[in-house]
Amino acid sequence: MQDQPTALERFINGILPENPVYRQLLGMCPTLAVTGGMKPAITMAGATAFVLILANIIISLIRGLLKPHLRILVFTLTIATFVTIVDRFLAAYLYEMSKELGPYVPLIIVNCLIISRVEICASKQSVRVAVADGVGMSLGFALALASIATVREILGSGTWFGLQVLGEGWPAWGIMVLPPGAFLTLGLLLGGAEWYGQWRSRRRARAGG
Amino acid sequence: MVRAVALAQASQGRGIGGGMETLSSIILIFISAALINNFVLHYFVGICPFLGVSKRVDTAFGMGLAVIFVITIASFLSWTFTYFILRPEAPIPVWVWRVVGGSPDTTVDLSVLSYIMYIFVIASSVQFVEMYVRKFFQPLYDSFGVFLPLITTNCAILFACLEIMKHLQDPTRLWGLGEALTLAIGGGVGFTIAISLMAGIRAELDLCDVPRSLKGAGIALIVAGIMAMAFMGFTGVDRGVERAITALVGG
Numbered sequence: 001m002q003d004q005p006t007a008l009e010r011f012i013n014g015i016l017p018e019n020p021v022y023r024q025l026l027g028m029c030p031t032l033a034v035t036g037g038m039k040p041a042i043t044m045a046g047a048t049a050f051v052l053i054l055a056n057i058i059i060s061l062i063r064g065l066l067k068p069h070l071r072i073l074v075f076t077l078t079i080a081t082f083v084t085i086v087d088r089f090l091a092a093y094l095y096e097m098s099k100e101l102g103p104y105v106p107l108i109i110v111n112c113l114i115i116s117r118v119e120i121c122a123s124k125q126s127v128r129v130a131v132a133d134g135v136g137m138s139l140g141f142a143l144a145l146a147s148i149a150t151v152r153e154i155l156g157s158g159t160w161f162g163l164q165v166l167g168e169g170w171p172a173w174g175i176m177v178l179p180p181g182a183f184l185t186l187g188l189l190l191g192g193a194e195w196y197g198q199w200r201s202r203r204r205a206r207a208g209g
Numbered sequence: 210m211v212r213a214v215a216l217a218q219a220s221q222g223r224g225i226g227g228g229m230e231t232l233s234s235i236i237l238i239f240i241s242a243a244l245i246n247n248f249v250l251h252y253f254v255g256i257c258p259f260l261g262v263s264k265r266v267d268t269a270f271g272m273g274l275a276v277i278f279v280i281t282i283a284s285f286l287s288w289t290f291t292y293f294i295l296r297p298e299a300p301i302p303v304w305v306w307r308v309v310g311g312s313p314d315t316t317v318d319l320s321v322l323s324y325i326m327y328i329f330v331i332a333s334s335v336q337f338v339e340m341y342v343r344k345f346f347q348p349l350y351d352s353f354g355v356f357l358p359l360i361t362t363n364c365a366i367l368f369a370c371l372e373i374m375k376h377l378q379d380p381t382r383l384w385g386l387g388e389a390l391t392l393a394i395g396g397g398v399g400f401t402i403a404i405s406l407m408a409g410i411r412a413e414l415d416l417c418d419v420p421r422s423l424k425g426a427g428i429a430l431i432v433a434g435i436m437a438m439a440f441m442g443f444t445g446v447d448r449g450v451e452r453a454i455t456a457l458v459g460g
Contacts, residue, residue: 031256076328080328083324084321088321100218112257183437
């Protein structure tokens with residue numbers, strides 16, 4: 001138990017050092033599917049955050065009762081319950097957004113990000129650490145979704161959060177809001193993140209030596 | 210009464226006169242799920258195995274076959290549960306509601322339970338398929354046994370169940386089991402095509418000089434983007450096929 005990270009470490013790790021999208025390549029379906037614009041991306045990040053934090057709390061509370069062979073089933077059923085709540089909530093209060101996100105809200109159930117956090121952190125550590133981990137990971141996920149959505153929405157339709165950013169004469173790159181644009185943007189951004197990491201470690205090595 | 214109306218409406222589309230129409234709609238659903246709206250390249254479901262298990266062509270193909278297998282079984286089960294229990298005005302809850310003396314004006318709708326039901330169905334069918342295959346088809350188990358547990362968290366399966374559920378909401382246009390299974394198999398075939406192509410391209414990529422920071426997931430995603438562009442070329446194929454079938458039947 002003593003070599004498990006503390007709450008603060010979990011929180012900071014989630015945002016950048018272990019960013020779910022750029023570092024761990026988790027939760028790719030929503031990352032690619034809902035980042036055509038900022039609004040759906042932020043809604044998705046919020047829904048995922050709600051499910052992740054609450055599932056972390058519940059699993060952390062019952063972690064003493066879990067049996068190894070039934071563990072995954074308990075995880076998925078807990079997550080499915082919270083996803084149903086989010087889905088009904090969106091359908092009631094943000095109907096247009098719920099239509100736009102379509103099947104990707106229920107697909108949060110099989111988002112590997114949530115299952116992996118519940119398995120790695122919440123089923124082993126106290127509620128305090130689990131909440132910190134959930135909040136940190138959610139922020140990291142939101143950051144990643146927002147970065148991709150920013151690139152795609154600005155290039156694809158010249159707007160950001162629906163506000164005109166580039167001039168009227170901007171020839172909207174239609175491909176960026178279509179599926180291929182999602183793959184290309186994420187591929188190039190991953191390459192950029194990797195390049196930045198390598199550059200930093202080279203510089204640190206030079207400074208140290 | 211409500212139950213009788215719903216059942217009558219449900220059976221309308223599959224009457225004797227609708228045979229040819231059903232066939233053409235099944236062909237269209239298959240082409241649409243496998244090529245035009247490819248599960249991986251258009252809906253982005255099943256990306257995790259698409260990036261993770263696409264290093265070699267034979268393992269990728271094995272993964273694809275395992276997905277087809279499980280997606281068919283899970284869709285069969287989820288269609289059955291949705292049709293009889295979970296959809297609005299489904300026969301079994303309506304009957305129970307009458308027996309316990311509920312008011313006939315109330316709409317009986319259990320669809321709020323569907324996500325929990327689907328994930329339960331998928332998880333348990335994967336378990337049963339794994340046990341069954343290990344007991345009775347040892348060679349098959351050796352070839353794709355390792356992929357089976359991974360499939361539980363493959364979003365493609367849940368996505369197929371959700372698509373089927375979407376087509377069972379409106380009591381006037383309900384999907385039959387045939388249409389549901391066609392969608393599932395088409396989706397599985399589309400997944401197999403995409404992951405096998407990807408594995409072939411990645412095997413060639415090993416010999417190429419890729420920039421160091423793009424190695425691995427970065428270049429794989431860019432390749433997927435180009436593949437998605439290529440698959441956009443299938444748009445409109447369904448309409449052409451529809452016209453061809455109509456001409457065939459008419460002439």
